[in-house]
Amino acid sequence: MQPPTSKSRHNTATEGDAPLLDLDRYIPALITFIANKLSKSANAFYQPAFGVNVTEWRIIALLAIEPGIPAARICHVIGFDKGPVSRTLAAMEKRGLIAIRIDPNDGRTHSISLTAKGRTTHDKVIAVALGRERRLLSCLSRDEQEILIGLLRRLHENLGAVTDTDS
Template sequence: MSEKTGTPRKAPPREPEGQGLTLDLDRYVPAFITFIANKLSNSATAFYQRNFGVNVTEWRIMSLLAIEPGIPASRICSVIGFDKGPVSRTLALMKGRGLIAIRNDPEDGRSHSISLTAKGRATHDKVIVAALERERRLLACLDKNEQEVLIALLRRIHDNLDAVTGAS
Protein backbone atom coordinates (compact mmCIF):
# COMPACT_ATOMS: atom_id res chain seq x y z
CA MET A 1 0.00 0.00 0.00
CA SER A 2 1.13 3.52 -0.73
CA GLU A 3 1.61 5.34 2.57
CA LYS A 4 0.43 8.62 1.05
CA THR A 5 -2.78 7.44 -0.64
CA GLY A 6 -3.57 4.16 1.07
CA THR A 7 -3.97 2.50 -2.32
CA PRO A 8 -2.15 -0.66 -3.29
CA ARG A 9 1.25 -0.21 -4.92
CA LYS A 10 1.77 -1.77 -8.31
CA ALA A 11 3.73 -4.95 -7.88
CA PRO A 12 6.37 -5.75 -10.47
CA PRO A 13 5.03 -8.10 -13.14
CA ARG A 14 5.61 -11.76 -12.29
CA GLU A 15 4.19 -15.10 -13.12
CA PRO A 16 1.68 -16.43 -10.59
CA GLU A 17 3.24 -19.26 -8.62
CA GLY A 18 0.58 -21.92 -8.97
CA GLN A 19 -2.04 -19.70 -7.36
CA GLY A 20 -4.05 -18.92 -10.45
CA LEU A 21 -5.31 -15.49 -11.40
CA THR A 22 -4.86 -12.49 -9.11
CA LEU A 23 -6.35 -9.01 -9.29
CA ASP A 24 -4.31 -5.97 -10.16
CA LEU A 25 -5.73 -3.71 -7.46
CA ASP A 26 -4.26 -0.68 -9.25
CA ARG A 27 -6.65 -1.32 -12.14
CA TYR A 28 -9.62 -3.29 -10.80
CA VAL A 29 -12.44 -0.73 -10.83
CA PRO A 30 -14.85 -2.47 -8.39
CA ALA A 31 -12.08 -2.52 -5.77
CA PHE A 32 -11.29 1.17 -6.29
CA ILE A 33 -14.96 2.10 -5.97
CA THR A 34 -15.33 -0.05 -2.84
CA PHE A 35 -12.16 1.29 -1.22
CA ILE A 36 -13.20 4.89 -1.89
CA ALA A 37 -16.79 4.31 -0.69
CA ASN A 38 -15.66 2.56 2.50
CA LYS A 39 -13.13 5.25 3.40
CA LEU A 40 -15.58 8.07 2.61
CA SER A 41 -18.39 6.42 4.61
CA ASN A 42 -16.23 5.66 7.62
CA SER A 43 -14.76 9.15 7.80
CA ALA A 44 -18.17 10.76 7.14
CA THR A 45 -19.82 8.77 9.92
CA ALA A 46 -17.11 9.78 12.40
CA PHE A 47 -17.26 13.43 11.31
CA TYR A 48 -21.07 13.74 11.14
CA GLN A 49 -21.56 11.85 14.41
CA ARG A 50 -19.03 14.02 16.24
CA ASN A 51 -20.28 17.32 14.82
CA PHE A 52 -24.00 16.77 14.20
CA GLY A 53 -25.07 13.61 16.04
CA VAL A 54 -26.01 11.67 12.88
CA ASN A 55 -24.27 8.83 11.08
CA VAL A 56 -23.74 8.63 7.34
CA THR A 57 -26.79 6.40 6.77
CA GLU A 58 -29.01 8.88 8.60
CA TRP A 59 -27.44 11.70 6.57
CA ARG A 60 -28.13 9.87 3.30
CA ILE A 61 -31.76 9.41 4.29
CA MET A 62 -32.09 13.02 5.43
CA SER A 63 -30.60 14.34 2.21
CA LEU A 64 -32.99 12.22 0.15
CA LEU A 65 -35.99 13.35 2.24
CA ALA A 66 -34.98 16.98 1.69
CA ILE A 67 -35.09 16.34 -2.07
CA GLU A 68 -38.20 14.10 -2.08
CA PRO A 69 -40.37 14.83 0.98
CA GLY A 70 -43.05 12.27 1.75
CA ILE A 71 -41.46 9.30 -0.02
CA PRO A 72 -41.95 5.72 1.23
CA ALA A 73 -39.17 3.56 2.68
CA SER A 74 -39.10 1.49 -0.52
CA ARG A 75 -37.98 4.58 -2.45
CA ILE A 76 -35.22 5.25 0.09
CA CYS A 77 -34.02 1.65 -0.28
CA SER A 78 -34.07 1.91 -4.06
CA VAL A 79 -32.11 5.16 -4.26
CA ILE A 80 -29.41 4.52 -1.66
CA GLY A 81 -29.12 0.80 -2.35
CA PHE A 82 -29.80 -0.53 1.16
CA ASP A 83 -31.93 -3.46 2.22
CA LYS A 84 -35.30 -2.84 3.86
CA GLY A 85 -34.21 -4.08 7.33
CA PRO A 86 -31.38 -1.60 7.98
CA VAL A 87 -33.42 1.26 6.51
CA SER A 88 -36.43 0.40 8.71
CA ARG A 89 -34.23 0.28 11.83
CA THR A 90 -32.59 3.59 10.94
CA LEU A 91 -35.96 5.22 10.27
CA ALA A 92 -37.26 4.02 13.66
CA LEU A 93 -34.21 5.51 15.41
CA MET A 94 -34.56 8.77 13.48
CA LYS A 95 -38.27 8.97 14.35
CA GLY A 96 -37.46 8.37 18.01
CA ARG A 97 -34.98 11.25 17.95
CA GLY A 98 -37.52 13.56 16.33
CA LEU A 99 -35.70 13.89 13.00
CA ILE A 100 -38.46 12.43 10.82
CA ALA A 101 -42.22 11.92 10.83
CA ILE A 102 -43.74 8.72 9.47
CA ARG A 103 -47.40 8.86 8.44
CA ASN A 104 -49.74 6.39 6.78
CA ASP A 105 -50.00 7.17 3.10
CA PRO A 106 -53.61 8.33 2.53
CA GLU A 107 -53.60 6.80 -0.96
CA ASP A 108 -52.18 3.42 0.12
CA GLY A 109 -52.84 2.26 3.68
CA ARG A 110 -49.99 -0.27 3.49
CA SER A 111 -47.40 2.39 2.68
CA HIS A 112 -45.95 5.20 4.78
CA SER A 113 -45.01 8.74 3.92
CA ILE A 114 -41.71 9.83 5.47
CA SER A 115 -40.71 13.46 5.92
CA LEU A 116 -38.18 15.51 7.81
CA THR A 117 -39.45 17.26 10.92
CA ALA A 118 -38.40 20.85 11.67
CA LYS A 119 -35.59 19.40 13.82
CA GLY A 120 -34.58 17.05 10.99
CA ARG A 121 -34.57 19.88 8.46
CA ALA A 122 -32.46 22.05 10.77
CA THR A 123 -29.97 19.21 11.20
CA HIS A 124 -29.94 18.62 7.43
CA ASP A 125 -29.26 22.30 6.81
CA LYS A 126 -26.18 22.15 9.08
CA VAL A 127 -24.83 18.87 7.72
CA ILE A 128 -25.20 19.82 4.06
CA VAL A 129 -22.72 22.67 4.45
CA ALA A 130 -20.12 20.24 5.81
CA ALA A 131 -20.98 17.58 3.20
CA LEU A 132 -20.50 20.00 0.33
CA GLU A 133 -17.19 21.16 1.81
CA ARG A 134 -16.01 17.55 2.11
CA GLU A 135 -16.95 17.02 -1.55
CA ARG A 136 -15.11 20.20 -2.56
CA ARG A 137 -11.96 19.03 -0.76
CA LEU A 138 -12.22 15.53 -2.25
CA LEU A 139 -12.50 16.86 -5.81
CA ALA A 140 -9.92 19.65 -5.37
CA CYS A 141 -7.32 17.47 -7.14
CA LEU A 142 -9.39 17.74 -10.35
CA ASP A 143 -10.06 20.80 -12.46
CA LYS A 144 -13.69 21.68 -13.29
CA ASN A 145 -13.66 19.83 -16.62
CA GLU A 146 -12.23 16.69 -14.99
CA GLN A 147 -14.90 16.91 -12.28
CA GLU A 148 -17.63 17.02 -14.93
CA VAL A 149 -16.09 14.08 -16.78
CA LEU A 150 -15.86 12.09 -13.53
CA ILE A 151 -19.50 12.79 -12.69
CA ALA A 152 -20.61 11.80 -16.19
CA LEU A 153 -18.59 8.57 -16.06
CA LEU A 154 -19.87 7.68 -12.59
CA ARG A 155 -23.44 8.31 -13.76
CA ARG A 156 -22.90 5.96 -16.72
CA ILE A 157 -21.45 3.27 -14.46
CA HIS A 158 -24.36 3.71 -12.06
CA ASP A 159 -26.84 3.41 -14.94
CA ASN A 160 -25.08 0.21 -16.05
CA LEU A 161 -25.22 -1.54 -12.65
CA ASP A 162 -27.99 -3.87 -13.85
CA ALA A 163 -25.34 -5.54 -16.02
CA VAL A 164 -23.80 -7.04 -12.87
CA THR A 165 -26.51 -6.84 -10.20
CA GLY A 166 -29.13 -8.78 -12.12
CA ALA A 167 -31.75 -6.13 -11.34
CA SER A 168 -34.42 -5.62 -13.93
Protein backbone atom coordinates (compact mmCIF):
# COMPACT_ATOMS: atom_id res chain seq x y z
CA MET A 1 0.00 0.00 0.00
CA GLN A 2 1.26 3.48 -0.92
CA PRO A 3 1.75 6.03 1.88
CA PRO A 4 -0.85 8.80 1.81
CA THR A 5 0.10 11.95 -0.08
CA SER A 6 -1.26 15.38 0.59
CA LYS A 7 -3.52 14.90 -2.42
CA SER A 8 -5.02 11.67 -1.09
CA ARG A 9 -5.49 12.62 2.56
CA HIS A 10 -8.67 14.19 3.82
CA ASN A 11 -9.14 17.05 6.28
CA THR A 12 -9.00 14.50 9.09
CA ALA A 13 -5.38 13.47 8.53
CA THR A 14 -3.40 13.28 11.75
CA GLU A 15 0.20 13.34 12.85
CA GLY A 16 0.37 11.63 16.18
CA ASP A 17 -2.65 12.87 18.10
CA ALA A 18 -2.99 16.27 16.44
CA PRO A 19 -5.17 16.68 13.34
CA LEU A 20 -3.54 18.27 10.31
CA LEU A 21 -5.15 20.23 7.49
CA ASP A 22 -4.84 18.90 3.99
CA LEU A 23 -4.34 22.21 2.20
CA ASP A 24 -5.15 20.56 -1.14
CA ARG A 25 -8.67 19.81 0.14
CA TYR A 26 -9.43 22.38 2.87
CA ILE A 27 -11.95 24.67 1.18
CA PRO A 28 -11.37 27.85 3.27
CA ALA A 29 -7.65 27.66 2.47
CA LEU A 30 -8.22 27.02 -1.24
CA ILE A 31 -10.63 29.96 -1.52
CA THR A 32 -8.24 32.21 0.42
CA PHE A 33 -5.20 31.18 -1.61
CA ILE A 34 -7.03 31.78 -4.89
CA ALA A 35 -8.40 35.14 -3.72
CA ASN A 36 -5.03 36.31 -2.42
CA LYS A 37 -3.20 35.35 -5.61
CA LEU A 38 -5.87 36.90 -7.83
CA SER A 39 -5.76 40.13 -5.80
CA LYS A 40 -1.98 40.28 -5.83
CA SER A 41 -1.73 39.78 -9.58
CA ALA A 42 -4.58 42.24 -10.24
CA ASN A 43 -2.89 44.85 -8.05
CA ALA A 44 0.40 44.35 -9.86
CA PHE A 45 -1.29 45.08 -13.18
CA TYR A 46 -4.09 47.55 -12.36
CA GLN A 47 -1.96 49.95 -10.31
CA PRO A 48 0.65 50.77 -12.95
CA ALA A 49 -1.71 50.42 -15.93
CA PHE A 50 -4.77 52.25 -14.60
CA GLY A 51 -3.69 53.97 -11.36
CA VAL A 52 -6.06 52.00 -9.15
CA ASN A 53 -5.44 49.18 -6.73
CA VAL A 54 -7.62 46.10 -6.49
CA THR A 55 -9.69 47.49 -3.59
CA GLU A 56 -10.41 50.66 -5.55
CA TRP A 57 -11.30 48.55 -8.58
CA ARG A 58 -13.79 46.51 -6.53
CA ILE A 59 -15.43 49.72 -5.33
CA ILE A 60 -15.47 51.22 -8.84
CA ALA A 61 -17.03 48.04 -10.25
CA LEU A 62 -19.71 48.04 -7.55
CA LEU A 63 -20.48 51.74 -8.08
CA ALA A 64 -20.90 51.11 -11.81
CA ILE A 65 -23.52 48.48 -10.95
CA GLU A 66 -25.17 50.37 -8.06
CA PRO A 67 -24.64 54.12 -8.48
CA GLY A 68 -25.38 56.30 -5.47
CA ILE A 69 -25.05 53.62 -2.79
CA PRO A 70 -23.81 54.41 0.71
CA ALA A 71 -20.50 53.21 2.16
CA ALA A 72 -22.34 50.68 4.35
CA ARG A 73 -23.61 48.92 1.21
CA ILE A 74 -20.07 48.82 -0.22
CA CYS A 75 -18.80 47.26 3.02
CA HIS A 76 -21.61 44.70 3.02
CA VAL A 77 -21.18 43.61 -0.60
CA ILE A 78 -17.40 43.36 -0.75
CA GLY A 79 -16.93 42.24 2.85
CA PHE A 80 -14.59 45.01 4.00
CA ASP A 81 -14.60 46.85 7.31
CA LYS A 82 -15.85 50.44 7.45
CA GLY A 83 -12.48 52.02 8.33
CA PRO A 84 -10.48 50.80 5.32
CA VAL A 85 -13.42 51.51 3.00
CA SER A 86 -13.78 55.06 4.35
CA ARG A 87 -10.07 55.73 3.84
CA THR A 88 -10.17 54.28 0.34
CA LEU A 89 -13.25 56.33 -0.55
CA ALA A 90 -11.59 59.52 0.73
CA ALA A 91 -8.52 58.85 -1.42
CA MET A 92 -10.67 58.05 -4.45
CA GLU A 93 -12.66 61.26 -3.98
CA LYS A 94 -9.46 63.28 -3.70
CA ARG A 95 -8.24 61.77 -7.00
CA GLY A 96 -11.56 62.60 -8.68
CA LEU A 97 -12.74 59.00 -9.21
CA ILE A 98 -15.90 59.30 -7.09
CA ALA A 99 -18.26 61.94 -5.75
CA ILE A 100 -19.60 61.68 -2.20
CA ARG A 101 -22.80 63.59 -1.49
CA ILE A 102 -25.07 63.80 1.51
CA ASP A 103 -28.17 61.75 0.81
CA PRO A 104 -31.08 64.23 0.52
CA ASN A 105 -33.45 61.65 2.02
CA ASP A 106 -31.22 60.95 5.04
CA GLY A 107 -28.64 63.53 6.11
CA ARG A 108 -26.73 60.89 8.09
CA THR A 109 -25.81 58.85 5.02
CA HIS A 110 -23.82 59.66 1.93
CA SER A 111 -24.49 58.78 -1.66
CA ILE A 112 -21.38 57.65 -3.53
CA SER A 113 -21.15 57.72 -7.32
CA LEU A 114 -18.52 57.48 -10.00
CA THR A 115 -17.36 60.70 -11.61
CA ALA A 116 -16.68 60.88 -15.35
CA LYS A 117 -13.04 60.04 -14.54
CA GLY A 118 -14.15 57.07 -12.42
CA ARG A 119 -16.44 55.83 -15.19
CA THR A 120 -13.63 56.11 -17.73
CA THR A 121 -11.35 54.15 -15.40
CA HIS A 122 -14.07 51.51 -15.01
CA ASP A 123 -14.47 51.20 -18.75
CA LYS A 124 -10.72 50.66 -19.21
CA VAL A 125 -10.27 48.17 -16.36
CA ILE A 126 -13.35 46.04 -17.03
CA ALA A 127 -12.03 44.68 -20.31
CA VAL A 128 -8.86 43.53 -18.58
CA ALA A 129 -10.79 42.13 -15.59
CA LEU A 130 -13.11 40.11 -17.82
CA GLY A 131 -10.14 38.85 -19.83
CA ARG A 132 -8.44 37.70 -16.61
CA GLU A 133 -11.63 35.88 -15.62
CA ARG A 134 -11.85 34.17 -19.03
CA ARG A 135 -8.23 33.00 -18.75
CA LEU A 136 -8.78 31.75 -15.20
CA LEU A 137 -11.86 29.77 -16.19
CA SER A 138 -10.41 28.48 -19.46
CA CYS A 139 -9.58 25.15 -17.81
CA LEU A 140 -13.32 24.53 -17.22
CA SER A 141 -16.07 23.70 -19.68
CA ARG A 142 -19.11 26.01 -19.89
CA ASP A 143 -21.12 23.51 -17.83
CA GLU A 144 -18.37 23.32 -15.21
CA GLN A 145 -18.24 27.11 -15.05
CA GLU A 146 -21.99 27.27 -14.39
CA ILE A 147 -21.69 24.58 -11.72
CA LEU A 148 -18.81 26.46 -10.08
CA ILE A 149 -20.78 29.73 -10.08
CA GLY A 150 -23.76 27.97 -8.51
CA LEU A 151 -21.63 26.31 -5.86
CA LEU A 152 -19.81 29.54 -5.00
CA ARG A 153 -23.13 31.39 -4.70
CA ARG A 154 -24.42 28.70 -2.33
CA LEU A 155 -21.27 28.94 -0.21
CA HIS A 156 -21.60 32.73 -0.16
CA GLU A 157 -25.22 32.45 0.98
CA ASN A 158 -24.15 29.97 3.68
CA LEU A 159 -21.42 32.17 5.18
CA GLY A 160 -23.69 32.87 8.14
CA ALA A 161 -23.02 29.29 9.26
CA VAL A 162 -19.46 30.33 10.15
CA THR A 163 -19.72 34.09 10.62
CA ASP A 164 -22.69 34.29 13.01
CA THR A 165 -21.57 34.89 16.58
CA ASP A 166 -24.17 32.41 17.87
CA SER A 167 -22.23 29.37 16.75
